[in-house]
Amino acid sequence: MIALEKFEEACEIVGRVTTKTRLMYSQYFSEQSGNKVYLKPENMQKTGAFKIRGAYYKISTLSEEERSKGLITASAGNHAQGVAYAAKEYGSKAVIVMPTTTPLIKVNHTKEYGAEVVLYGNDYDEACAHAYELAEEHGYTFIHPFDDLDVAVGQGTISMEIFKELPLVDYILVPIGGGGLAAGVATLAKHLNPKIQVIGVEPSGANCMEQSVAKGEVICLPHSNTIADGTAVRQPGKTIFPYIQENVDQIISVPDDELIVSFLDMVENHKMIVENSGLLSVAALRHLNVQNKKVVCILSGGNMDIITMSSVVQHGLIQRDRIFTVSVLLPDKPGELVNVASVIAKLQGNVIRLDHNQFVSTNRNAAVELTITMEAFGSEHKKRIIDGLIEHGYRPQMMRASI
Numbered sequence: 001m002i003a004l005e006k007f008e009e010a011c012e013i014v015g016r017v018t019t020k021t022r023l024m025y026s027q028y029f030s031e032q033s034g035n036k037v038y039l040k041p042e043n044m045q046k047t048g049a050f051k052i053r054g055a056y057y058k059i060s061t062l063s064e065e066e067r068s069k070g071l072i073t074a075s076a077g078n079h080a081q082g083v084a085y086a087a088k089e090y091g092s093k094a095v096i097v098m099p100t101t102t103p104l105i106k107v108n109h110t111k112e113y114g115a116e117v118v119l120y121g122n123d124y125d126e127a128c129a130h131a132y133e134l135a136e137e138h139g140y141t142f143i144h145p146f147d148d149l150d151v152a153v154g155q156g157t158i159s160m161e162i163f164k165e166l167p168l169v170d171y172i173l174v175p176i177g178g179g180g181l182a183a184g185v186a187t188l189a190k191h192l193n194p195k196i197q198v199i200g201v202e203p204s205g206a207n208c209m210e211q212s213v214a215k216g217e218v219i220c221l222p223h224s225n226t227i228a229d230g231t232a233v234r235q236p237g238k239t240i241f242p243y244i245q246e247n248v249d250q251i252i253s254v255p256d257d258e259l260i261v262s263f264l265d266m267v268e269n270h271k272m273i274v275e276n277s278g279l280l281s282v283a284a285l286r287h288l289n290v291q292n293k294k295v296v297c298i299l300s301g302g303n304m305d306i307i308t309m310s311s312v313v314q315h316g317l318i319q320r321d322r323i324f325t326v327s328v329l330l331p332d333k334p335g336e337l338v339n340v341a342s343v344i345a346k347l348q349g350n351v352i353r354l355d356h357n358q359f360v361s362t363n364r365n366a367a368v369e370l371t372i373t374m375e376a377f378g379s380e381h382k383k384r385i386i387d388g389l390i391e392h393g394y395r396p397q398m399m400r401a402s403i
Contacts, residue, residue: 001246007156007187011157013060019044022165023040025038029297033286035291035292035295037296038166040161043272043300043303047081047109048301050158052082052085054079054184055079058151059071059087060090072095072134074131074145077230080096081113087115094116095118096116098110098120099123101229106303123224123233145178146183147179147237148180149240152180152184156185158298162189166296170196171293172189172196173296173298174186175280175298175300176201176209176244179200181300182248183248185298197249201252203228205255206224206231206232221234221235222234227312228279228280264320273302279299285297320379326398327399328369329369330394332367339392349376350374350375357370
């Protein structure tokens with residue numbers, strides 16, 4: 001166990017630069033899960049994520065000589081901004097290696113804090129390997145995003161804030177990428193209450209920690225595939241791994257589809273933008289087989305670019321049957337299009353796109369194809385529209401929806 005005094009020191013130092021992200025009670029998620037759910041909105045931090053905590057504390061422990069050499073790290077975005085911000089506070093040069101797939105908003109914000117950005121590799125692991133090469137070549141001091149005990153201690157200060165506001169918390173759900181956040185949060189939480197349950201949450205397409213814990217040793221995935229770019233890590237940290245084994249009670253992995261639904265839930269019910277990695281803790285609520293417990297979900301970040309956001313919204317609406325597409329065959333004669341539109345209008349469907357294909361058959365009088373994309377209120381409303389079309393003699397075929 002890392003000494004409690006170490007965390008207390010970190011809380012004092014980190015408090016100089018962090019925003020107070022007070023717990024938010026969620027009526028919606030509480031009703032959905034049967035628990036009392038509170039959100040820890042680290043997406044509201046200065047740099048849009050919790051990473052500023054570990055980066056600032058780690059840099060505070062360095063010597064003047066180490067800081068004067070310049071700092072370098074690899075990151076998919078949130079740690080990058082944390083290091084860039086902290087380096088600026090200490091007057092140090094910062095070089096950040098980011099995967100080429102990093103959302104533009106994270107790249108631009110990192111540059112705005114004065115850091116030099118190098119885009120390299122398809123994922124974090126490739127970017128990290130390149131960052132080590134540059135550190136060796138130029139003598140930079142490397143700040144690891146998660147596999148460093150000082151970084152983990154800085155991230156763990158979240159637990160102190162949770163306990164101050166909610167001393168009787170039963171469960172803390174925390175996203176896992178490389179494991180630094182989970183190691184710090186879980187270790188301090190066990191100091192403060194050994195009986196608390198800390199649940200780590202990973203995306204199914206990058207569940208390196210879940211597989212490592214199951215095997216009892218750190219393993220490296222051959223690849224990662226998830227929309228949760230902030231946790232798209234193939235190999236967890238070896239230094240922090242024993243702290244995960246000792247203090248994290250369970251690891252849950254969730255598919256990307258559930259993150260999409262959670263994004264819509266968060267926007268519609270809390271009016272907050274939370275990135276996909278930050279939503280892991282909320283998505284895990286449906287996998288938590290407990291009732292009437294006080295549960296805190298750590299929303300680890302909110303740095304999401306507009307293109308990703310629009311894609312998630314589109315897919316979320318389709319998943320919820322709020323947007324769907326059907327194809328119907330009808331004779332090519334005046335009035336048929338009006339008839340179909342009238343059926344949909346009477347059932348309160350809202351047409352947003354039509355595609356009239358006269359060449360689906362060589363006999364246009366027999367049939368032309370009408371593809372209709374429309375809005376509905378949900379699955380029951382969608383079914384009423386489909387049934388209405390069938391009652392009026394049409395045979396709607398479901399199509400892959402797109403906006």
